[in-house]
Amino acid sequence: QVQLVESGGGLVQPGGSLRLSCAASGSIFTINTMGWFRQAPGKQREWVASVTSSGVGTYADSVKGRFAVSRDNTKNTMYLQMNSLKPEDAAVYYCNLASIRGITWGQGTQVTVSS
Secondary structure, three states: OEEEEEEOOEEEOOOOOEEEEEEEEEOOOOOOEEEEEEEOOOOOOEEEEEEEOOOOEEEOOOOOOOEEEEEEOOOOEEEEEEOOOOHHHOEEEEEEEEEOOEEEEOOOEEEEEOO
């Protein structure tokens, strides 16, 4: 069984930056993809970015050029560096891990973008 714990959320002003972390533990299959999703109030959960176990990242158009996803396989941790934050980036951010064993979700971390 895999457990995921997100951290790093908080309140930031428009234009500011935050770095989210997602720490994985448990029985992790070596080949996997980790991803970030977000859900704003009244909206559906949407995909933000993903990174494969080999480090290849992909992004939603809405965050391309502002967000950077990375991972440290030695620490089983994924990161999301968020720059130039906009009010529309405010949401609960969730990480997940997908492998042939299934998909696991974290509990989420709140990101608030407001002046």
